[in-house]
Amino acid sequence: MRLVKSLHHGNRDPGYHGLPLIAFGTGMMGRNHVHISGHTTGLTDVVRNHLLVRDARTLLVVAHTDEYFTSQRCNLCQNQLRSVRRNGVTLYPVKHCGHCNISWNRNANASNNMFNILFNQLTIGARPGYLCRPPPQP
């Protein structure tokens, strides 16, 4: 049994004093165990609620982020990613950038893009252009 409960999660660097900033995708709110493209999702609300409790205790900051296109565009060159097929089967978790010649885990690429969204919104007050929704058609 642990006698002393750790006050912090994440960075253990004693010189680091910032709050962790979590970009949480709004697309998964209220969608526990929903099937998306044939894949079952997990308990996303449990994770979100846990983060919100920590946010309320000022242990971290949760920023709800629109996930639009984050797994479809390369976070390095901003080009459209392609699906990867092997032996006639589409590998859902893998996307390939023909420009960078890099195969991405779609979640890792989406995480990097969500960081880019949050960073841009905090520094220049706008979402990166390559991840913006198209304007509504008249």
Ligand SMILES: [Zn+2]
């Ligand atoms: Zn790329």
